Amino acid sequence: MKEKYFPQEIEQKWQKRWAAQKTFEVTEDPTREKFYCLEMLAYTSGRAHIGHVSNFAIGDALAWYKRMRGFNVMHPFGWDAFGQPAETAAIKDGTDPEKFTRDAIAYMKWQFQKMGISYDWSREVATCDPEYYKWNQWFFIRMWERGMLYRKLAPVNWCPREDISLSNEQASGGVCWRCGSPVIQKQLMQWFARITDYADQLLDDLDKLEGKWPDRVIAMQRNWIGRSRGAHVRFKVADSVESIAVFTTRIDTIFGANAIVLAPEHPALEKVLEGKPNRDEVLSFAERLKEQRKTRELEQVEKEGIFTGGYAENPFNNERLPIWIANFVLIEYGTGAIMAVPAGDQRDFEFSRKYHLPFRQIKLTPDGREIPADDLDAPDEDWTTTVNTGEWSGLSSEEANRRMTEHAEARGFGKGAITYKLRDWGISRQRYWGTPVPMIHCERDGIVPVPDDHLPVVLPKGVNLKVEGGSPLDHVPEYVNVTCPKCEGPARRDTDTMDTFVDSTWYYFRYCDPHNDRQPFDPEKIAYWLPVDQYIGGIEHAVLHLIYTRYWTKVMRDLGLVKLDEPIARLLTQGMVNKETYFCPEHEWLFPEQVTEEKTCSICGKAVIAGRVEKMSKSKKNAVDPIEMINIHGADALRLFVLFSGPPDKDKEWSDTGFEGASRYLQRVWRIAYKWRDRIVEASQDRLTIEARELTEYQRKLLRRTHQLIRSITENYEERLHLNTCISSLMELTNEIYTFDQSVEKHHGPTEADVRIAREAIEPLIAMLTPFAPHMSEEMWEAYGHAEDLAVTPWPGFDPELAREEEIEVAVQVNGKLRSRLFASPDASDDDLRSKALADEKVLAATAGQDIVRVIVIPRKLVNVVLK
RNA sequence: GGGGAUGUGGCGGAAUUGGCAGACGCGAAGGUCUCAAAAACCUUUAAGGGUAACCUUGUGUGGGUUCGAUUCCCACCAUCCCCACCA
Numbered sequence: 019m020k021e022k023y024f025p026q027e028i029e030q031k032w033q034k035r036w037a038a039q040k041t042f043e044v045t046e047d048p049t050r051e052k053f054y055c056l057e058m059l060a061y062t063s064g065r066a067h068i069g070h071v072s073n074f075a076i077g078d079a080l081a082w083y084k085r086m087r088g089f090n091v092m093h094p095f096g097w098d099a100f101g102q103p104a105e106t107a108a109i110k111d112g113t114d115p116e117k118f119t120r121d122a123i124a125y126m127k128w129q130f131q132k133m134g135i136s137y138d139w140s141r142e143v144a145t146c147d148p149e150y151y152k153w154n155q156w157f158f159i160r161m162w163e164r165g166m167l168y169r170k171l172a173p174v175n176w177c178p179r180e181d182i183s184l185s186n187e188q189a190s191g192g193v194c195w196r197c198g199s200p201v202i203q204k205q206l207m208q209w210f211a212r213i214t215d216y217a218d219q220l221l222d223d224l225d226k227l228e229g230k231w232p233d234r235v236i237a238m239q240r241n242w243i244g245r246s247r248g249a250h251v252r253f254k255v256a257d258s259v260e261s262i263a264v265f266t267t268r269i270d271t272i273f274g275a276n277a278i279v280l281a282p283e284h285p286a287l288e289k290v291l292e293g294k295p296n297r298d299e300v301l302s303f304a305e306r307l308k309e310q311r312k313t314r315e316l317e318q319v320e321k322e323g324i325f326t327g328g329y330a331e332n333p334f335n336n337e338r339l340p341i342w343i344a345n346f347v348l349i350e351y352g353t354g355a356i357m358a359v360p361a362g363d364q365r366d367f368e369f370s371r372k373y374h375l376p377f378r379q380i381k382l383t384p385d386g387r388e389i390p391a392d393d394l395d396a397p398d399e400d401w402t403t404t405v406n407t408g409e410w411s412g413l414s415s416e417e418a419n420r421r422m423t424e425h426a427e428a429r430g431f432g433k434g435a436i437t438y439k440l441r442d443w444g445i446s447r448q449r450y451w452g453t454p455v456p457m458i459h460c461e462r463d464g465i466v467p468v469p470d471d472h473l474p475v476v477l478p479k480g481v482n483l484k485v486e487g488g489s490p491l492d493h494v495p496e497y498v499n500v501t502c503p504k505c506e507g508p509a510r511r512d513t514d515t516m517d518t519f520v521d522s523t524w525y526y527f528r529y530c531d532p533h534n535d536r537q538p539f540d541p542e543k544i545a546y547w548l549p550v551d552q553y554i555g556g557i558e559h560a561v562l563h564l565i566y567t568r569y570w571t572k573v574m575r576d577l578g579l580v581k582l583d584e585p586i587a588r589l590l591t592q593g594m595v596n597k598e599t600y601f602c603p604e605h606e607w608l609f610p611e612q613v614t615e616e617k618t619c620s621i622c623g624k625a626v627i628a629g630r631v632e633k634m635s636k637s638k639k640n641a642v643d644p645i646e647m648i649n650i651h652g653a654d655a656l657r658l659f660v661l662f663s664g665p666p667d668k669d670k671e672w673s674d675t676g677f678e679g680a681s682r683y684l685q686r687v688w689r690i691a692y693k694w695r696d697r698i699v700e701a702s703q704d705r706l707t708i709e710a711r712e713l714t715e716y717q718r719k720l721l722r723r724t725h726q727l728i729r730s731i732t733e734n735y736e737e738r739l740h741l742n743t744c745i746s747s748l749m750e751l752t753n754e755i756y757t758f759d760q761s762v763e764k765h766h767g768p769t770e771a772d773v774r775i776a777r778e779a780i781e782p783l784i785a786m787l788t789p790f791a792p793h794m795s796e797e798m799w800e801a802y803g804h805a806e807d808l809a810v811t812p813w814p815g816f817d818p819e820l821a822r823e824e825e826i827e828v829a830v831q832v833n834g835k836l837r838s839r840l841f842a843s844p845d846a847s848d849d850d851l852r853s854k855a856l857a858d859e860k861v862l863a864a865t866a867g868q869d870i871v872r873v874i875v876i877p878r879k880l881v882n883v884v885l886k
Numbered sequence: 887g888g889g890g891a892u893g894u895g896g897c898g899g900a901a902u903u904g905g906c907a908g909a910c911g912c913g914a915a916g917g918u919c920u921c922a923a924a925a926a927c928c929u930u931u932a933a934g935g936g937u938a939a940c941c942u943u944g945u946g947u948g949g950g951u952u953c954g955a956u957u958c959c960c961a962c963c964a965u966c967c968c969c970a971c972c973a
Contacts, residue, residue: 190968190969191968191970233891234889234890237968238890238967238969240889241890241968241969244972246972265972265973268973319971321971347973348971348973351972352972355973356973364971365971369971439969561968561969662898662899662910662911663911663912665899669966671897673897675913676911676912686926740900742900742910743899743910745910745911746909746911747909749910750909753910756927760927828906829906830906831905831954834953835954836906871953872953873953879906882953883953884954
């Protein structure tokens, strides 16, 4: 052990040794409890960023802890290697996406290895490996065989910037999830996965995740699936055999309807307009609304509509309602038609007011007050009773809903119905760099899957990526032209590739059996390792990856491959690491070193707008490069800093001084460990029993604090995973050791007992530091004469007896205000504490001449004297 | 419009089955060591008052429950995130 701490040297040494000894490689071991610790696979963008550090640091701390607690810990890693950015980059540089991706993997792997994360690299998976995507294709065919996939011409979301179609989830908010460009609609022949068949399961199983997944992720998924219960009601079109179905969650308000409003794309529109004088006017209006939708702006547009000239009959009271079309009714939700009830709905209200449609009163407060039909400010919960609704008047809203739905069913013009916001998952991409769809189109036999023994369908190499329209694969005749597996006649290969989110649905199943060439994985291995015990990743996947992977798991279950409903037992969404930005009105974004102490621009001297903490980005000049940081203070300090600056799920702010602080702390540990090292190693290695009464006060104190802190750190791992407070506790323990060291100096020590006590504190400190600073811990541990690595060393235990306080401080309050403190034994009885408190000088002063009504005693904590 | 969260010193954050608010760190001030500096070590650091022992106020705001509220309840304000003419 050197006198000074040289992080880079130590880190290299241990990274080499771990790799050589295969320290983190694991296999199934039925005799040991497993722990599957997983961080989201990395997209092969080319460079590691600070978000990776945060992600890995959390996962690695937990992996180390569980390993030391004796679990059989699987901690694998892999690459999300297909996708549009690699293709775009390759087009730009005139290279091959494969080369770009392989280079990125090589470089990023080097970066990640410098962080010294305890990954089992033997299980590494890259989704662009044919050995991997072969099984995407295999799943695709199995799902096709079972009708879980279908192909149809449908409007799809299209990102004009990346020239790629997007699933609904990827186009959330009307913008491309990756580049943020506004999405447009395109008609395309696409493969879809029937995820909507699983809507109920995906929703209901969220209950099982309650408390184990972050609330907001569960809420976002619920919201996204968007189940709502209501009814379909058919309105007969007047003077026609046609009828229009409407979806409503509030059938009880149907007496307040003043119109039927259709989406401009509604199929019944043509029939309604038949023979109407303003037919052409309405149709061209509809065209305009459709056009408006295609390039829909993000902000709300004003409600616009037009009367078609047709009427529909309200089946409850046979009232004739005008049929309109309007821009605020969406074809893709419900039935694409609504009944407008201005008294019950903000949008209908606005629409009715604009076009002077009649208002009808239907609301009554519980105390019988009628709410005017045009008073929309009355909150929903205030009107629970219906009025003016025929035979259902006076019923509660809930009751009316139920009975009116029954009535509609009995009369055959309506039915209880459930709708969802969730749409089927469009998984086709007309791009090159993805998993080829393993299907063949034959004129005679239609769509025929590639036989299993011909898998994988391998991506051809050297493909020209710069093609206009369609997929680059369309232009590769030797790929496209095949024989039909059924009739052996000429046929065409499907040239779509799969959405890369297919790749990541099941990659962590593959980690369990990464080299299996007969099946995607051995179900027995899955039975051992799954579910993932702790998953760690970014919140941005709340309704993307995390809903797809839940769906895929259910599909695999229904294919008989796995036996679980939910693949991820616990989820942690880590916060982002942000940093201050500096903005000069003249020179825009500045690096911190371009800002003077007076907060002015060092180039032009103008005042700088400083202090906004934002997500790190190159353009804002506030990005921090992890490798540069490792070169300064080492990976251990970097990891320690990221974890110490806040709870794992919260956003953090990068601070150079904070990072230095982390490094300073490690050096502090190193110094005290170095100082005591020779004494401890040379002393007897037997674990002598320590008789408390033979010890001095400062010795007993260190021993007690050590056991207390082991307890609190251990509990924190088990319960909350607030790693920042674990680190605080380690710092406290370090401070205690320094205090102890000073006492020893003062007593001209060390004595034999001092050395023993020091060892009892320093060794647990080193061991418990491992999850945060594994390289340094291993180095110190070795220097302390341990033959075995920390990776196989048990987590320190604590003795509750030794952790027990000898004397505790009890707060004394008078009327809830702190007046004094007293010292007592932890087992002091309530009466003891009570009489001690009442005898206290300050209490006597505060209570002088007043009546004591009660005395409340909380054992070991406080006494409250209540006056008057 | 719907949903989810958050609000504590100069800063990051501790403390939650209701029981001493501010652990730990950063920053700052003073000191020791040194020719000097760095590092390290020691002391102080919520605000206001007092020479001092101490006193008063204080966890976004206003109420409530309680012997006692950062914690529970109600209302409000502010900030952030997600979804959104979703019927």
